[in-house]
Amino acid sequence: AAGLARSRSLGRGLGFESCLGCLGMDWCPVQGVSPFSLCPAAWLGFVLHQISAGFQQVKIFERGGRRREFPDVGVNTRQAMAHVKDSKTGVSGTAVELRANFFRILSHPQWVLYQYHVDYNPQMESRRLRSALLFQHEDALGPARTFDGAILFLPKRLHDVTVLFSETRHGEKVRITVTLTNELPPTSPVCLQFYNIIFRRVLRILNMQQVGRHYYNPQDPLNIPQHRLTIWPGFTTTIRQYESSIMLCSDISHKVLRSETVLDYMTCMQQQHGPQLFVETCKKELVGLVVLTKYNNKTYRVDDIAWDHTPCNTFTRGGTVISFKDYFKTQYGLEVTDLNQVLLVSYVKRLGPSGKPPPGPAMLVPEFCYLTGMALVSCLTDKMRNDFNIMKDLSAHTRLNPEQRERRLLRFVNSIHNSEEAQKELNTWGLNFDNELLPLPARILPTERIMQGPRVYGYNPWAADWTKEMRGVPLISSRPLDSWILFYIRRNCQEAQALVQALGRVSQPLGIRMQRPIMIQYEDRQDGLLRALQQNVGPGTEMVVCVLPSNRKDKYDCVKKYLCVECPTPSQCVLSRTLSRPQTLLTIATKIALQMNCKMGGELWSVEIPVGSLMVVGIDCYHDTAAGRRSIGALVASLNQGMSRWFSKCVLQSRGQEIMDALKVALGEALNTWMKYNRCMPQRIVIYRDGVGEGMLHSVVDYEVAQIMECIRAVGEDYNPKLSVIVVTKRIATRFFARLDGKLGNPPPGTVIDTEVTRPEWYDFYIISQAVRLGTVGPTHYNVVYDSSGLKPDHMQRLTYKLCHLYYNWQGVIRVPAPCQYAHKLAFLVGQSIHCQPNVNLDDFLYYL
Structure with missing residues (x-):
C-alpha cells in the first residue's frame, strides 16, 4: 500500500479497446482452467500491429468458453468528423455535479506490463508441463506472472533474451528461452484485457461465482420461499478506456433462480395438463429458457427436448462409453433419482478446450437444472410475471434506489480493499482501485414546451409527464370517427x-x-x-x-x-x-x-423543432423465434416538420442476412412518401439506429452507413442531404446519481453527460430523459457514428431530447427518441403476433401502438 502513495490514474489520453476481445481472445491466468488454441490465420493481419509476433499464434480463453468483453474494438468514428475533433461537449443547460458507478484504476508511476514469448527445446506438447517447468524459476520471474503456455506477462523487465534450464520428473533436460517481445503501456489493448483478467481473479478470491458473464455470491442468497424463488446478488464489471482514465464500471446484478428444479417443474406440468398435452406444454414452456447447472455454475439455453433419451443412455468420453447417470456420479458425486426423465438439449456455441465448438449438443439432466435467465425475470412463467405479488416481492429485493445502489457498490469495493489476499494479488502487479464513486460534471437541458392545438403549455420537469395539463385541450389534428x-x-x-x-x-x-x-x-x-x-x-x-x-x-x-x-x-x-x-x-x-x-392518422401534440426540412428515422430489430428465427427490421420516419405524422415499414429477413439490405428499400419508400407530403425532399436526415448488439458497431459503420448513402444517391445525383447516423443503446451498466437535499437520488429528466465516462474515440453522450418512481433511472447512450450535418453537439443533444417527447402512447418523456420506440413497437407486433409483412395500406398510420 505504501508503494501506491504516489499512485496515479492510468490511461491519460487516447486509448483503444482491446483487439483481443473482438476476436474472442480472452485469456486466463489460472493454470488448468482453460487451454489455448491456434488463432485462425484470417485474423492475424488484424492483430499484427497490436500484439507481438508470438502472441499472434495463440487464442486465450476464460472459463466458460469464448467471451467478448471488447467487441467493438477499432471503431474510431470521431476522427472522421472535423466539427467534433477538438470538442464534443455541449454548453447549454444548468450545470450539475453527479456521481457515477465508476472507479479509477491506480498504478505505480511509469507502470508497464512486459510481454515475453517462451520457447522450449525440446518442444513440450502439454501446456501444464510447460507451465510447471517455467514456474520452477520463481526467483528469476517473480511471484506475479500470467502464462498461457506460450506468452508470458510480468510486471518486471528481464533481459531481452533469458535462457533457463529445467528438468522433467523423468530426468529430461529442457532449455527454456524467454524473449522480450513488447513493453505495453497502460492504454494498450492487451493491458485492457489484462486488467479484466486480474480483476476476475480478484472476484474469485472473494468467493464469487461466474455465471454467464457476471459474478454472483451464492453464499449470500435472498430467498422468497412463498414464491419458490432465490436471488443471487452479484455485480457486472468491465474495465475500459474512457475519456481521460482507465476505469472499472461496476453495477448491481441479480440472478433469479427457481428453487424447484426443471424436473419438478415438468412433473407439475404433467399433473396439470395430463399426458396428452404434456409434450406440447413442455416445448412451449421450456424451449428458449435459460437454465443453470449448479454443479459447474454454467448457463445453457434449452433448444430442444430429447424425448428418446434418459439418464440411462450412453455417450463416449475419452474413448470410453459411459451412461449419463454414471458420468454425473463419478464426475460430480450426483445421484440421479429419476431414471425415466427425458433430457434437455442445448446447442452450445461457446468454444471448448480445443478452441473449437463441441462436436454435439449438451445433454442436460432436468433434475440438476434450475430455471434462470440473463434477464431478471426470464426464469418466470407468463403467469408468474402477471402475478402482482410475485413481481412486487421481487422488486423489493432487486429494484434498488440510488442510495442502496451506492452502499452496495462501496461495500463491494471496500471488500476488495479489506481482503488481504485480494490486495496481495493487486499489489503484486502494482495495481489498485479508487474507493470512491467517480464525480463528474453534467448539464440539465431546458424543459420543453408542449404544443397542442391552440395551446402551448409546460409541465413538471421532475415528473416528465403532462397527462393533467393536456386534459380538455383539443389535439393538433383529430380524425372523425363515423364508422x-x-x-x-x-x-x-x-x-x-x-x-x-x-x-x-x-x-x-x-x-x-x-x-x-x-x-x-x-x-x-x-x-x-x-x-x-x-x-x-x-x-x-x-x-x-x-x-x-x-x-x-x-x-x-x-x-x-x-x-x-x-x-x-x-x-x-x-x-x-x-x-x-x-x-x-x-x-x-x-x-x-x-x-x-x-x-387513424390524428396528430396529438408536438414540440418546437428549430431545424428545418428535417426527416428523423428510427430503426429497430426483433428476432422472431417462432418463425424460424427470422430477423424483423422496422423503420419509422417522420413526414412533417412537427414530427406528428409518421411512415412505418417492416421487413422480414432470413437468418444471416443483413437487415439493412431490405431496410434501404424501406428508406427509399419513406423518402418518396416525404416527397408526396411536402413536395420536396428533406435536406437533413437523422437516423437513430436501435437494436445494435455488442460487436455489431463495425457492421453499422462499415456496411449500414454505406447502404443508407447508396439509397440516398439512388434518389438523384443532385440530391445530397446532410446525414447523421446515431446508435442508441439502452442496455448499459452505467448509472448516475445526484445529491439532492442531502440525499443521493436520480438526476432530473433532461440531464446530459458528455465528459469523463464517454469514449475518446467516439462522438458519444448520455441522456437521462425519463423519470422513474422506483429504483435507479437508466440513462441512454447515444453514439454518433456518422455525421455530415455540422450540427453542434449542443444541437444534436437537444434534438435527441426533444424527440423523446413525441411518443403518442405516453403523455410524457420516454427513454429513447420517439421514432426508435415506434420502430420497436412495430417490430415487436410483427414478431410476436403477425409473423408476416403488414398490409401496405397501413404504412402511413401508427396502427401498432
Whole structure:
C-alpha cells in the first residue's frame, strides 16, 4: 500500500479497446482452467500491429468458453468528423455535479506490463508441463506472472533474451528461452484485457461465482420461499478506456433462480395438463429458457427436448462409453433419482478446450437444472410475471434506489480493499482501485414546451409527464370517427357499454368527433372472434375495438393478424378487467381515445423543432423465434416538420442476412412518401439506429452507413442531404446519481453527460430523459457514428431530447427518441403476433401502438 502513495490514474489520453476481445481472445491466468488454441490465420493481419509476433499464434480463453468483453474494438468514428475533433461537449443547460458507478484504476508511476514469448527445446506438447517447468524459476520471474503456455506477462523487465534450464520428473533436460517481445503501456489493448483478467481473479478470491458473464455470491442468497424463488446478488464489471482514465464500471446484478428444479417443474406440468398435452406444454414452456447447472455454475439455453433419451443412455468420453447417470456420479458425486426423465438439449456455441465448438449438443439432466435467465425475470412463467405479488416481492429485493445502489457498490469495493489476499494479488502487479464513486460534471437541458392545438403549455420537469395539463385541450389534428365497430362477448356487455359512454364524454374536449359504434356480440369460442371480424369488418370500417375477456395471446394475435394483413383496418384491443373499475374508467377512456385517433392518422401534440426540412428515422430489430428465427427490421420516419405524422415499414429477413439490405428499400419508400407530403425532399436526415448488439458497431459503420448513402444517391445525383447516423443503446451498466437535499437520488429528466465516462474515440453522450418512481433511472447512450450535418453537439443533444417527447402512447418523456420506440413497437407486433409483412395500406398510420 505504501508503494501506491504516489499512485496515479492510468490511461491519460487516447486509448483503444482491446483487439483481443473482438476476436474472442480472452485469456486466463489460472493454470488448468482453460487451454489455448491456434488463432485462425484470417485474423492475424488484424492483430499484427497490436500484439507481438508470438502472441499472434495463440487464442486465450476464460472459463466458460469464448467471451467478448471488447467487441467493438477499432471503431474510431470521431476522427472522421472535423466539427467534433477538438470538442464534443455541449454548453447549454444548468450545470450539475453527479456521481457515477465508476472507479479509477491506480498504478505505480511509469507502470508497464512486459510481454515475453517462451520457447522450449525440446518442444513440450502439454501446456501444464510447460507451465510447471517455467514456474520452477520463481526467483528469476517473480511471484506475479500470467502464462498461457506460450506468452508470458510480468510486471518486471528481464533481459531481452533469458535462457533457463529445467528438468522433467523423468530426468529430461529442457532449455527454456524467454524473449522480450513488447513493453505495453497502460492504454494498450492487451493491458485492457489484462486488467479484466486480474480483476476476475480478484472476484474469485472473494468467493464469487461466474455465471454467464457476471459474478454472483451464492453464499449470500435472498430467498422468497412463498414464491419458490432465490436471488443471487452479484455485480457486472468491465474495465475500459474512457475519456481521460482507465476505469472499472461496476453495477448491481441479480440472478433469479427457481428453487424447484426443471424436473419438478415438468412433473407439475404433467399433473396439470395430463399426458396428452404434456409434450406440447413442455416445448412451449421450456424451449428458449435459460437454465443453470449448479454443479459447474454454467448457463445453457434449452433448444430442444430429447424425448428418446434418459439418464440411462450412453455417450463416449475419452474413448470410453459411459451412461449419463454414471458420468454425473463419478464426475460430480450426483445421484440421479429419476431414471425415466427425458433430457434437455442445448446447442452450445461457446468454444471448448480445443478452441473449437463441441462436436454435439449438451445433454442436460432436468433434475440438476434450475430455471434462470440473463434477464431478471426470464426464469418466470407468463403467469408468474402477471402475478402482482410475485413481481412486487421481487422488486423489493432487486429494484434498488440510488442510495442502496451506492452502499452496495462501496461495500463491494471496500471488500476488495479489506481482503488481504485480494490486495496481495493487486499489489503484486502494482495495481489498485479508487474507493470512491467517480464525480463528474453534467448539464440539465431546458424543459420543453408542449404544443397542442391552440395551446402551448409546460409541465413538471421532475415528473416528465403532462397527462393533467393536456386534459380538455383539443389535439393538433383529430380524425372523425363515423364508422367503427366494437366487438365483445355476452358477459362483457356492461363493460363494453361503459366504454362507449366514457369515450363519448372524453372525446369532445379533445376535439374528436365520435359517433356511436356498431356493437357486435361474438361467441366466446376458438374461432368466434375471427368469424365475427370476417363477417362485419369492411372497406368502410374506420376503426375496430375488441373488448377481450382475458389476455390470451391467441385471441389478440387473431385480431392483429386479420386486421393488419388481410383486412387493413386500425384496431384497438382492451381487456375487460381494465374497464371494470369505475373510478379509473375516464382516465383509461382518455388514453384509448388518444390511441384510436393517432392510429387513424390524428396528430396529438408536438414540440418546437428549430431545424428545418428535417426527416428523423428510427430503426429497430426483433428476432422472431417462432418463425424460424427470422430477423424483423422496422423503420419509422417522420413526414412533417412537427414530427406528428409518421411512415412505418417492416421487413422480414432470413437468418444471416443483413437487415439493412431490405431496410434501404424501406428508406427509399419513406423518402418518396416525404416527397408526396411536402413536395420536396428533406435536406437533413437523422437516423437513430436501435437494436445494435455488442460487436455489431463495425457492421453499422462499415456496411449500414454505406447502404443508407447508396439509397440516398439512388434518389438523384443532385440530391445530397446532410446525414447523421446515431446508435442508441439502452442496455448499459452505467448509472448516475445526484445529491439532492442531502440525499443521493436520480438526476432530473433532461440531464446530459458528455465528459469523463464517454469514449475518446467516439462522438458519444448520455441522456437521462425519463423519470422513474422506483429504483435507479437508466440513462441512454447515444453514439454518433456518422455525421455530415455540422450540427453542434449542443444541437444534436437537444434534438435527441426533444424527440423523446413525441411518443403518442405516453403523455410524457420516454427513454429513447420517439421514432426508435415506434420502430420497436412495430417490430415487436410483427414478431410476436403477425409473423408476416403488414398490409401496405397501413404504412402511413401508427396502427401498432
